[in-house]
Amino acid sequence: MSAVLQKSAKAEKGALKGAIRIEDVVKIYDPEGAAVMAVDHCSLDIPAGEICMIVGPSGCGKTTLLNAIAGFHSISSGKIFLDDELLCGPEKPMAQPGSDRIVVFQNGALFPWKSNLDNVAFGPLMQGKLGKKEIYDKARSMMADAGLSGTEHNFPGEVSSGLRRRVEIVRALMNEPKVLLFDEPYRALDSLTKSVMHEALLEIYYKNKVTIFFITHDLEEAIFLGHRLVIMSSRPCKPKKIIDVDIPHPRDYSVLTSTRYRQLMDETIELVHEEAKKAFSAGEKEG
Amino acid sequence: MDQNQTVALLKRSMPFQTVPSDMLDAIAKLARYESYARGDVIYHQGDFADDVYIVSSGTVQHTLGIGFQATHPEKILHSGDVFGWAAVLDNQRSRLAKTVCMERTELIRINGEELINLFRASPETGDIVMSRFATMINKEYTMPEEVAGHVPHFTQVPVTMATGLTLTMFRLSQWLKSPKPYLMFTGFGILLATWYFTVEVWKLPRFVDMPGLTVVMKEWFSKDPVYGLSIYTPEYYQHIWVSVRRILIAFFLATVLGVPLGLFLGWSKTFREYVFPVFETLRPIPILAWVPLAILMFQGSETPVIYLTFLASFYATALNTMLGVETIDESYSRAAACLGASKWQTFKEVIVPGAMPFMFTGLQISIGVAWFSLVAGEMVSGEFGLGYVINTSYTMVRYPTIVIGMITLGIVGYTSSALVRMAGDYMMQWRVRELALGGR
Ligand SMILES: Nc1ncnc2c1ncn2[C@@H]1O[C@H](COP(=O)(O)OP(=O)(O)OP(=O)(O)O)[C@@H](O)[C@H]1O
Ligand SMILES: [Mg+2]
Numbered sequence: 001m002s003a004v005l006q007k008s009a010k011a012e013k014g015a016l017k018g019a020i021r022i023e024d025v026v027k028i029y030d031p032e033g034a035a036v037m038a039v040d041h042c043s044l045d046i047p048a049g050e051i052c053m054i055v056g057p058s059g060c061g062k063t064t065l066l067n068a069i070a071g072f073h074s075i076s077s078g079k080i081f082l083d084d085e086l087l088c089g090p091e092k093p094m095a096q097p098g099s100d101r102i103v104v105f106q107n108g109a110l111f112p113w114k115s116n117l118d119n120v121a122f123g124p125l126m127q128g129k130l131g132k133k134e135i136y137d138k139a140r141s142m143m144a145d146a147g148l149s150g151t152e153h154n155f156p157g158e159v160s161s162g163l164r165r166r167v168e169i170v171r172a173l174m175n176e177p178k179v180l181l182f183d184e185p186y187r188a189l190d191s192l193t194k195s196v197m198h199e200a201l202l203e204i205y206y207k208n209k210v211t212i213f214f215i216t217h218d219l220e221e222a223i224f225l226g227h228r229l230v231i232m233s234s235r236p237c238k239p240k241k242i243i244d245v246d247i248p249h250p251r252d253y254s255v256l257t258s259t260r261y262r263q264l265m266d267e268t269i270e271l272v273h274e275e276a277k278k279a280f281s282a283g284e285k286e287g
Numbered sequence: 288m289d290q291n292q293t294v295a296l297l298k299r300s301m302p303f304q305t306v307p308s309d310m311l312d313a314i315a316k317l318a319r320y321e322s323y324a325r326g327d328v329i330y331h332q333g334d335f336a337d338d339v340y341i342v343s344s345g346t347v348q349h350t351l352g353i354g355f356q357a358t359h360p361e362k363i364l365h366s367g368d369v370f371g372w373a374a375v376l377d378n379q380r381s382r383l384a385k386t387v388c389m390e391r392t393e394l395i396r397i398n399g400e401e402l403i404n405l406f407r408a409s410p411e412t413g414d415i416v417m418s419r420f421a422t423m424i425n426k427e428y429t430m431p432e433e434v435a436g437h438v439p440h441f442t443q444v445p446v447t448m449a450t451g452l453t454l455t456m457f458r459l460s461q462w463l464k465s466p467k468p469y470l471m472f473t474g475f476g477i478l479l480a481t482w483y484f485t486v487e488v489w490k491l492p493r494f495v496d497m498p499g500l501t502v503v504m505k506e507w508f509s510k511d512p513v514y515g516l517s518i519y520t521p522e523y524y525q526h527i528w529v530s531v532r533r534i535l536i537a538f539f540l541a542t543v544l545g546v547p548l549g550l551f552l553g554w555s556k557t558f559r560e561y562v563f564p565v566f567e568t569l570r571p572i573p574i575l576a577w578v579p580l581a582i583l584m585f586q587g588s589e590t591p592v593i594y595l596t597f598l599a600s601f602y603a604t605a606l607n608t609m610l611g612v613e614t615i616d617e618s619y620s621r622a623a624a625c626l627g628a629s630k631w632q633t634f635k636e637v638i639v640p641g642a643m644p645f646m647f648t649g650l651q652i653s654i655g656v657a658w659f660s661l662v663a664g665e666m667v668s669g670e671f672g673l674g675y676v677i678n679t680s681y682t683m684v685r686y687p688t689i690v691i692g693m694i695t696l697g698i699v700g701y702t703s704s705a706l707v708r709m710a711g712d713y714m715m716q717w718r719v720r721e722l723a724l725g726g727r
Binding site for chain 2: 070071072097098099101102103105107109111112113114122123126127155157158171172175
């Protein structure tokens, strides 16, 4: 069975877009002054359609890397490609933010002054690609697909935080992005809501294959969702070890009780703990 | 418990507050009254959820079952609180909690299905009540959002439930129901009593020359006022109108110029570097210091006063709008950029609405300082206007008229800021709905 699955996955891969290649990226904040090195010669290849989970100690530079891909700030050296197209590099230190790479923010960034429906329709409306009616029809049907019908005319502040996250993901998917960039989107949620969100995310992912770059602190989440786990070293950020999560997709919550999951968990906990300890003692020295 | 008492209880409970009264009557007809003794269990976790309960008197302890997470797993419910909302959810017809009476408790219970049928008949109201239920659930319990997802919806059309006016009315009715009005009247009572006793009864040394309460009131409401100004004389309204017109012009100009300036100051770093230092140097200069220059700069008596009134308002509006832009979370503009918004679109769709809460704070301050500087301006130059009344009455020893002018200023000033607040509510429905639906 798995052979067939893999084969079909490969056949699909040819058509998929959204491969990210990070080459020797360095990011130094405030080069003239304090010169904080946040990312140090980091290289990472993420094939199209992969869920790549980034794990690493707090303050190691994960968000910095994500922001560089999204185009929120410049890099000091190195190159980042999206499908062999240069996003940023020596001549162009800052990528142009665009709807091919959409960020889902840690604290959520739905516009509170727009209804959920208007939020979802926002991207295409701004880009002016489609007619207004088409956009709203598409927005309604995408919201219905994600189980959000009935909340269209509520403001984000009126629905639960779990629903808000879902609206935000739908808002991103409306633009048919190649890459979704998640920066600890579920950090503030309780574990019950989180588990519902994980399954919802996977469901959405199986319907719209995009590349997912997902930062998290939660190992359980990382192994449950990811194809691969990239464990970052403490600052400056650099992949320390990459773990293949060889549990076949599609997954559901029964994965959490499998022996393979337990093994992977044990493996990673040790690695992550080591880095966290390093980061902690480094922090103590600095402080 | 009779029908009226039931309706009164419904009105006090959060989900039913804005329900029209014919609907309330219908709901009250569904309600059944019950009383429990201390220690009685109303329902256990897992029981079939048939009814929604509203506490009339007494206290009920509500303990959420294991496996559900809540901000307060244990909650004490008092008069007016609603519980047992599982009965109105789709697909969630078993109790998630256990409820026990902690003392003798009276309550009403309403069958969930009957209630929903009632709402089907008038979907608009039904959706309001249900969305309030959902908000209540979301506020109290960090439930898996599924639970909130079970809240039924009755309308397919956009729910235009909370327009500015209905919300203002709702706030007003809430305010009338709270102890605040009584405190307010007590406050006024104390003020007036102090005035009356110090001046007219005890005749304290420094107070004897002051116009007393009864004298002022008699003059104010007299058909034939001694000093020529009362609610029956046309001059009174002319003075008010002149002041109001000056305020309107100045406030309008201050808003039209101050809001864009503030937005650009907050938005563009370069623009800010040019303009802000100038702005910050001019701003601390007191309005009164501008009086001579204003008279030199502008012709006639009208424009200098309007200029002075405008100036303070303008600073307040611009500064607060700028702060508003600065406090907008960076991730909103970043999200807009990700979604393909141009710089200008981001300004229109993110910066302007995002700055609005602070902007309206600015406008509230602006209208306040406008009255302040108006009176200062009118006292120095100008004919007509309430400040002019106060000043000339002083020089012509018409003391009661001074006080009439002051009280009128207070009333008109208060009304104008209330209007600004209403405009703000109207333009920021999203914010009002967040606040009002949270029962705050
Ligand atoms: N604008 C900035 N100027 C200077 N230093 C910065 C700036 N932004 C971040 N840093 C520093 O760079 C380092 C990496 O920050 P980053 O936010 O990327 O970490 P992170 O891995 O996302 O951390 P967390 O897990 O806590 O979110 C931190 O030490 C931080 O203090
Ligand atoms: Mg971070």
